[in-house]
Amino acid sequence: MCIDRPEHWLNRRQLLAGLTSGAALAGTSGCVATNAASGRDSFTGFRSIEDDIAEGRQNHPKILQSFGGAYDDPRLAGYVTKIGLGLAKQTEYQQYPYRFTILNTQIVNAFALPGGYVYITRGLLALASSEAELAGVLSHELAHVTARHGAERRTAQQVAQLGLLLGAVGLRAAGLPSDLMQIGQTAALAAIKGYSREHEFEADTLGIRYMSRAGYNADAMASFLGSLREHSKVEAQILGLPPGQVDEFNIMSTHPRTVERVRQAQQAASQGGGTGRLAADAYLNKIDGMMFGDDPKQGVVRGRKFIHPELRFEFEAPPGFRLRNSPSQVQGRHSPGVGMAFDMGQSKGARTATAYLRDVWAARARLRNVESLIIDGSDAATGWVEGRGKSGAANIRLLAIRRNSGKFYRFMYVSPTEQADRWAKPFRASGQSFRHISAATAAGVLAKRLLVVTARPDDSIAGLARTLPYGRLNEDWFRILNDLAPRQTIKAKQRLKVVAE
Ligand SMILES: [Zn+2]
Known part of the structure; x- marks a missing residue:
């Protein structure tokens, strides 16, 4: 047990002064x-x-x-x-x-x-x-x-x-809400x-x-x-x-x-x-039997595609992008300064995508070239703002697509300004790939499961790693999953974790 200095020992003004000067408070109280x-x-x-x-x-x-x-x-x-x-x-x-x-x-x-x-x-x-x-x-x-x-x-x-503020993605644009610009706040x-x-x-x-x-x-x-x-x-x-x-x-x-x-x-x-x-x-x-990878309830990444069976939509990232589903948004990365983010925003009273873009999402930013679009039959709008990345000026393309329940799907595509022309088409194509999916397609998106199997004499690492979702890195992943050193082989009857569809 410890005895604190009585609170009136510092008056409110001194306390506030102490809070802002930090060291003073640490030295005098606590x-x-x-x-x-x-x-x-x-x-x-x-x-x-x-x-x-x-x-x-x-x-x-x-x-x-x-x-x-x-x-x-x-x-x-x-x-x-x-x-x-x-x-x-x-x-x-x-x-x-x-x-x-x-x-x-x-x-x-x-x-x-x-x-x-x-x-x-x-x-x-x-x-x-x-x-x-x-x-x-x-x-x-x-x-x-x-x-x-x-x-x-x-x-x-x-x-x-x-x-x-936490974990800045290294990008700022005056006037854009910070939740958009920063991950993990x-x-x-x-x-x-x-x-x-x-x-x-x-x-x-x-x-x-x-x-x-x-x-x-x-x-x-x-x-x-x-x-x-x-x-x-x-x-x-x-x-x-x-x-x-x-x-x-x-x-x-x-x-x-x-x-x-x-x-x-x-x-x-x-x-x-x-x-x-x-x-x-x-x-x-x-x-044994535990879910592995994305839970379809939260949307899954399959190659360059993101599919959300529950909300019934999918879209595709531009070529060369790697997508990842995170707690707050779907993030995509290509190379330093080139990336994308996808999430959902509340309409806050905006009735059209253009109004949402101009009055809610980028209300305080200098939004340019606003354009109204129809994507997969839904009202949509796009425009761009200038931002600053680690390596200089960045071009941030915003795209909002109206959902019927008072929400908007939001895409943000980022590239260094000098690469903006090169990325204009792939970014546009990615946004246009957004579409609703049928109940049957949604039902076909199943969770992967982790299974524990006993190795048979004819099993190989390449064969067992095949069902992992990481392409050319499947074997590396499989080795980590099973504590196998590089070049170490599997033994008959060894218990191994595999991934089943
Ligand atoms: Zn720790």
Whole structure:
């Protein structure tokens, strides 16, 4: 327990002045307490554990909304909760209402909200190969909760009065709503924003302590991190990102860690590896049959096409684009400075596409060459605005297509200004490819499933990797999925994860 300075110690004006000058407040006020997990004195401001719990409870629905909801599989959810609660028992804090949720998304990540809310994605579960690897991830997240990293981070932000916008895509245009220009600005995403390397090291050290106490082989934490790193490299290739860069939703971006640092953490926790259980078979039995990739309910990417069976439409990205379905929008990338985004906007009273474009979407931007169109029988409008990218002036083509229920489908196509002519036609063709699909076509879009099979003597990696949706990177993906090193072959009777249509 700590004693805060009474609030009247600073009058309101001084307090506000302190909030904006940051350091002044940090120096004069706040509460330092020793954390039972980390053993460190940590500055968590005026926040109590109850505040942590309230914050988690408040943000939980936002996380669900932003990440495709909870994956609907009570058996698997029960399994993850059982493992999670077993690990939570090993922590220094029993007063949190620990809660474990599988998020229904192909994104590979895990994170925690203050107060004991722990999340793991379906995409990450697919990559793990044993219960010990799952336990390693969950205990790392539990450590962020018990060491109160969220509270420390939050306090640091408040003190410095950051309130900074997140994850700018490196593009700005005066007057366009910022939600269009930036990825990952929601409150929920603020919660998963990256920790410092110090926090990560501490979470690994504590996580190794928790998983070892629960009887798991602590080597699994480092080995799984190795798989996650390999996966993030292949994913970057699929998305056309420069080498070394990872997608902003990936666990490698939100938890900056290296295998070497995890090994150091293992030493710091004085937990030699090699002992404890892995429980690989038990784990594979549980994930057998789990959905893999995009859930058709949220729309699926098939090559250059995006199909939304529930909303009954599809469109095609320009040649050379790689599409990805993310929580807030569909993003497409081609090369530095060339990309697209697709989402939906509320009409806010606009009756026509032209009115929407001019008065709502780009109300404060300098919109040029507005043109009214009919696309697939629907009222549509397009125009362009000038923006600024990392490498200079950018041309941003906007296209709005009216949907009947008070909403507009929105396309944004971006290219450097000097390439605008070259991209004019492909962008237009992509927008024009938008069409409604029949109930039969929609019904034909099925989820892929992860199946666990036993290798037969005549099985080959190329053959088994065939049904993955990643084209020339199928084999790389398959190796990561099954912990196979480059050139390593499969053994008869080996249990393998495959993807079925
Ligand atoms: Zn972390």
